[in-house]
Amino acid sequence: MRQKIVHVTEALGGGVLHCVALLANRQAAAGDQVVVLHSMRQDTPPTAKLDQLFDPRVHRQVVDMHTSIGAHDIVSVFRLLIALFRERPDIVHLHSSKAAALGRIAARFLGITAHTIYSPHGFAFLKEDISPLKAKLFLLIERMLHATGGHIVACSKSELRYARMLLLGAERTSLVENAVKLDGFDPGGHRQAGEAVVVCTSARVTYQKAPWRFTRLAQNIAGTSNAHFVWIGDGEADAIDRWIDRDAIQLTGWIPAGDLRRRLLQSDIFVLPSLWEGMPIALIEAQAAGLPAVASRIVGNRDVIVHGVTGFLANDDEQLEHYTRQLIDDAELRQRMGAAATAHARARFGDTQFFRSYVGAYRRLLTPVPGRRLPAVTHTLSHEALK
Known part of the structure; x- marks a missing residue:
């Protein structure tokens, strides 16, 4: 019809x-x-x-x-x-x-x-x-x-x-x-063990995405573990200056969709500490790319992540850091959750x-x-x- x-x-x-x-x-x-x-x-x-x-x-x-x-x-x-x-x-x-x-x-x-x-x-x-x-x-x-x-x-x-x-x-x-369009996501090409663990997020730098929480996470973890933090996206100059610590976080700026998928496939953990969502496309893409995720326990996020299987849902900043450290320190856990995330995304999204x-x-x-x-x-x- x-x-x-x-x-x-x-x-x-x-x-x-x-x-x-x-x-x-x-x-x-x-x-x-x-x-x-x-x-x-x-x-x-x-x-x-x-x-x-x-x-x-x-x-x-x-x-x-x-x-x-x-x-x-x-x-x-x-x-x-x-x-x-x-x-x-x-x-x-x-x-x-x-x-x-x-x-x-x-x-x-x-x-x-x-x-x-x-x-x-x-x-x-x-x-x-x-x-x-x-x-x-x-x-x-x-x-x-x-x-x-x-x-x-x-x-x-x-x-x-x-x-x-x-x-x-x-x-x-x-x-x-x-x-999301699932073609282009091939999580088989993750980086080798021994390299710095890449913790990323993908979003515009806005109040909704709570960028100060990602910054605080990077500041608390970066100096005590083998981790590198990346914000994939851009935002208004005043928002970036207010909420992003460029010494702790690499800010990519806006990149095309194909490059975004490549950056996700080159990462190890996805973090989304947003304050509210509908059902975040960025989180679905990260799961399709085989990334275990740590996200705030809110509407939308909790509909994508299966807690303890494809990632973790955090009630507060303390849990956000705890779960992120757990994934940084455990490569086997990252691999297991990443594989589950891919299967889950392909079955549902x-x-x-x-x-x-x-x-x-x-x-x-x-x-x-x-x-x-x-x-x-x-x-x-x-x-x-x-x-």
């Missing part, structure tokens, strides 16, 4: 960009007509880079949307109304909380909420850089907009739990886990599963069965596994 799909996102950067491009490209290759309506944020790559990331059959259009709440949102809704009216999509797929808010209002005016999907990629009310009052406001907005219609597709088991617990039940919620799951989700929206709820889970996890 070929269809016209319009993706809408205000946050075309990081993990959201990865998922939108992965899905849109697969859809275009399958013969669907695909449009991406997006804004240009600080973390959005330039147009030339976006042209490289997206299949040329995917049509992109810039629609001005802002992260902050304000009167400008009225203009954004009007622009989305016009764009969606012109495109006349079979499916509207909204990505990130702000685009979902604006898009669901526009879809409501057009009478197409029944064919609207929302992928949060991390609910805004779970962010740690906002006040409790603002978090309650975001949650209230989510509840109000969900009541108007549409279907939420969570990217992780934990995100699905929050959707069901806080948005009043399982009605119109399901799960499709994030994914491939792009073919990702694409097929969304094909099923879209089909159910286009051909609803009277009196039947949409399935709670599209793949990988049974209802019992969510308990």
Whole structure:
């Protein structure tokens, strides 16, 4: 069944960009007509880079949307109304909380909420850089907009739990886990014993990723063990100056996807001490590359790592350092967990599963069965596994 799909996102950067491009490209290759309506944020790559990331059959259009709440949102809704009216999509797929808010209002005016999907990629009310009052406001907005219609597709088991617990039940919620293209990951080429153990992370230097925690870890460990710390990524100059100790950490700056995979394959341990996540693509890539991981025990991270099998989940900085030291000091443990991480990633997080799951989700929206709820889970996890 070929269809016209319009993706809408205000946050075309990081993990959201990865998922939108992965899905849109697969859809275009399958013969669907695909449009991406997006804004240009600080973390959005330039147009030339976006042209490289997206299949040329995917049509992109810039629609001005802002992260902050304000009167400008009225203009954004009007622009989305016009764009969606012109495109006349079979499916509207909204990505990130702000685009979902604006898009669901526009879809409501057009009478197409029944064919609207929302992928949060991390609910805004779970962010740690906002006040409790603002978090309650975001949650209230989510509840109000969900009541108007549409279907939420969570990217992780934990995100699905929050959707069901806080948005009043399982009605119109399901799960499709994030994914990566697994080709290019060959963990058989790890470095030889005796070399310095490379501890890396992969992210933009932002508050969400808690770079000061990675810096503190490097400062505490680097001088007492045979370890080298690498931050794969870039960030704003003031954020780097504030949170990254270049004497303790090598900062690579932005590198292409192919180089990123090579750097992961040249590393030994992956650390992700972030404060909140949806379901981090960087962590999935690291697991696919055969890296045992140490990550903060939060939504998203705990859905990728099998604690004690593919890596460790840390409750605090003390545990983060303890588990990282344990992996640095035990090459056999690194090898065993790395092999388990690769097998786990290949079984759960491939792009073919990702694409097929969304094909099923879209089909159910286009051909609803009277009196039947949409399935709670599209793949990988049974209802019992969510308990």
